[in-house]
Amino acid sequence: MSLILIIVALFAALNMEHEGHYITGMDNQIVWGVPHVVAIFLIISASGALNIASIASVFGRQFYTPLSRLSTVVAITLLIGGLSVILLDLGRPDRLLIAMTYFNFSSIFAWNIILYTGFIGIGIIYLWTMLDWQADKYRKPVGIIAFCWRLILTAGTGSIFGVLVAREAYDIVIMAPMFIVLSLGYGLACYLLVMCLFLPEQSWQVFKHRLSRLLAVFIVCGLATSLFYHGANYWWFDAQAVEDFLLFGDDIYPWLIWGGYLILGNILPLLLLGFHFNQNSQASTLLISSLVIAGGLVHLYALIIGGQAYPMPLIEGYDSTSSFFDGVIASYSPSQWEIMLGLGGFALSLFLAGFTVRVFRILPESK
Amino acid sequence: MNKIDQYRRKFLGAASAAFVGITIAPGILLQAGNAATAGQGVSDAQRWGLLIDTNRCEPGCDACVQACNKENGLRSIHGPKTDAQWIRKVSLKNRKNGHVLNMPVMCQHCAKAPCVDVCPTGASFKRADGIVLVDKHTCIGCRYCMMACPYKARSFVHEKLTDQLPHAPRGKGTVESCTLCVHKIDRGDNTTACVQACPHGAMMFGDLNDPDSAISKQIKSLGSQQLRKKLDLDTGVRYQGIPV
Ligand code: SF4
Ligand code: SF4
Numbered sequence: 200m201s202l203i204l205i206i207v208a209l210f211a212a213l214n215m216e217h218e219g220h221y222i223t224g225m226d227n228q229i230v231w232g233v234p235h236v237v238a239i240f241l242i243i244s245a246s247g248a249l250n251i252a253s254i255a256s257v258f259g260r261q262f263y264t265p266l267s268r269l270s271t272v273v274a275i276t277l278l279i280g281g282l283s284v285i286l287l288d289l290g291r292p293d294r295l296l297i298a299m300t301y302f303n304f305s306s307i308f309a310w311n312i313i314l315y316t317g318f319i320g321i322g323i324i325y326l327w328t329m330l331d332w333q334a335d336k337y338r339k340p341v342g343i344i345a346f347c348w349r350l351i352l353t354a355g356t357g358s359i360f361g362v363l364v365a366r367e368a369y370d371i372v373i374m375a376p377m378f379i380v381l382s383l384g385y386g387l388a389c390y391l392l393v394m395c396l397f398l399p400e401q402s403w404q405v406f407k408h409r410l411s412r413l414l415a416v417f418i419v420c421g422l423a424t425s426l427f428y429h430g431a432n433y434w435w436f437d438a439q440a441v442e443d444f445l446l447f448g449d450d451i452y453p454w455l456i457w458g459g460y461l462i463l464g465n466i467l468p469l470l471l472l473g474f475h476f477n478q479n480s481q482a483s484t485l486l487i488s489s490l491v492i493a494g495g496l497v498h499l500y501a502l503i504i505g506g507q508a509y510p511m512p513l514i515e516g517y518d519s520t521s522s523f524f525d526g527v528i529a530s531y532s533p534s535q536w537e538i539m540l541g542l543g544g545f546a547l548s549l550f551l552a553g554f555t556v557r558v559f560r561i562l563p564e565s566k
Numbered sequence: 567m568n569k570i571d572q573y574r575r576k577f578l579g580a581a582s583a584a585f586v587g588i589t590i591a592p593g594i595l596l597q598a599g600n601a602a603t604a605g606q607g608v609s610d611a612q613r614w615g616l617l618i619d620t621n622r623c624e625p626g627c628d629a630c631v632q633a634c635n636k637e638n639g640l641r642s643i644h645g646p647k648t649d650a651q652w653i654r655k656v657s658l659k660n661r662k663n664g665h666v667l668n669m670p671v672m673c674q675h676c677a678k679a680p681c682v683d684v685c686p687t688g689a690s691f692k693r694a695d696g697i698v699l700v701d702k703h704t705c706i707g708c709r710y711c712m713m714a715c716p717y718k719a720r721s722f723v724h725e726k727l728t729d730q731l732p733h734a735p736r737g738k739g740t741v742e743s744c745t746l747c748v749h750k751i752d753r754g755d756n757t758t759a760c761v762q763a764c765p766h767g768a769m770m771f772g773d774l775n776d777p778d779s780a781i782s783k784q785i786k787s788l789g790s791q792q793l794r795k796k797l798d799l800d801t802g803v804r805y806q807g808i809p810v
Pocket of ligand 2: 684685686687688689690700704705706707708709710711712740741
């Protein structure tokens with residue numbers, strides 16, 4: 200299944216590359232679309248997925264040690280999935296080499312390229328310290344480096360938007376820390392999804408209660424931070440108008456934020472977790488994780504697409520009109536191509552994770 | 567200054583590579599012959615800019631837009647959402663008193679250009695004389711510069727192009743914007759296509775660094791404003807007749 204989705208995504212990317220981006224829903228108004236939403240989600244989830252390993256080796260919680268390998272594998276594969284989507288969406292994906300060799304060090308994006316490649320490298324070394332008992336002594340120091348790296352990486356990813364002074368929805372400093380907190384829940388949800396797919400039910404019994412509790416805690420943290428973000432944007436920073444648009448406007452964004460993110464992506468999972476729905480079985484955890492993931496995607500969609508859809512004022516107090524969509528709320532409907540590409544990113548992550556789990560000794564042994 | 571030199575070297579390197587025959591589409595050179603000299607003799611003694619008098623800019627007139635399209639070989643292909651527009655006519659209306667302003671808007675050739683800051687490969691660069699350009703050889707089409715530009719001045723090439731002009735190289739999958747008619751400046755025309763075309767004399771081209779240039783004198787006597795001046799980008803395109 201994953202393989203089919205990957206092939207379909209490659210086909211979509213080839214088509215976009217061959218025809219040009221006019222076949223997608225993206226245009227000169229909405230320049231970043233679904234591929235970016237998916238890629239950013241996968242990247243921040245990647246850093247969040249590493250938390251389980253960090254809790255074990257950096258914070259010394261033995262309980263999580265057997266879970267660490269999978270945590271590292273999921274982190275690496277999510278990142279690879281996310282990066283592939285960004286790469287394949289480029290106007291010139293064939294210029295990967297240029298992206299890797301021409302660095303503009305004042306660009307946060309260039310720094311992120313370094314952070315992402317470094318993360319994969321460190322992740323692999325980290326995994327090695329877990330798989331090879333002789334390398335065991337390095338696990339803690341490598342774990343600490345990985346942990347710090349992952350914090351910087353998530354902050355860097357948040358800053359991609361944070362530094363955009365042009366756009367009112369983004370230009371504030373809390374974007375980077377918000378991404379760090381959000382990454383906790385999203386990453387754990389992805390981790391649990393993989394775990395429920397590949398771990399035998401009887402091993403799951405050992406971990407399910409703690410992990411479910413942890414997910415609930417992370418969801419609450421993420422929700423609180425998002426509330427703070429929108430609140431701060433609304434009351435403290437000069438972004439009332441765009442927040443009004445995102446939270447209470449006539450477009451799809453309020454539906455996404457209130458209905459999709461808040462209710463489906465947070466409240467419902469919290470209720471299910473709180474009432475130990477179906478005794479936290481693998482099936483119910485699969486459902487809960489999927490809800491959290493869907494909620495996260497929808498939230499990023501509202502932030503990334505909605506933030507671009509809202510018009511930029513040329514002169515304060517004046518409404519503008521032009522042939523280039525000045526002053527109007529830009530519309531966006533993703534085409535099948537970018538949706539295929541996005542799904543392919545998830546599929547690639549899942550496929551790589553599944554493959555690694557089968558080939559190496561990654562899963563916690565069942566007692 | 568170092569950085570600018572670096573960009574210049576990169577640009578020159580790229581331009582000479584074009585001579586060796588890298589092509590965007592069969593038969594079309596990425597950099598035109600005369601682009602090899604672009605950047606040579608460019609110094610920060612000059613800062614090229616435009617001054618636009620919104621009181622003279624007529625509603626409904628788009629002579630500047632037409633001239634730009636003709637000069638740089640731009641045309642509508644798949645409709646306004648994806649077409650490249652280097653310059654556009656904007657009409658603004660005051661929400662309270664209904665006061666109307668008309669003006670062309672293009673790349674503002676910011677001195678502190680956000681597009682240049684964010685570009686991961688350095689493809690977006692600023693020449694010593696203040697002109698902001700995209701090196702078509704190193705642009706990877708990430709569109710981060712478009713996210714960063716406060717004036718929506720940039721367009722992404724959404725489709726294959728077949729009818730480019732030799733002096734205005736363009737390529738599918740890369741980003742572009744107003745070049746301030748750099749090819750005209752470099753061959754000494756001392757003006758841009760839009761300025762030449764304006765039948766109402768609403769646009770002026772010149773050296774903002776030279777206190778004796780007509781543009782500097784005009785700015786000195788009547789003042790000038792920047793769009794979104796709160797962002798403090800020190801734009802090379804200035805406006806008159808807009809609220810302070
Ligand atoms: S107006 Fe936009 S494209 Fe032009 S220099 Fe400024 S930021 Fe760059
Ligand atoms: S689209 Fe091209 S010019 Fe713009 S930021 Fe990306 S690489 Fe730089």
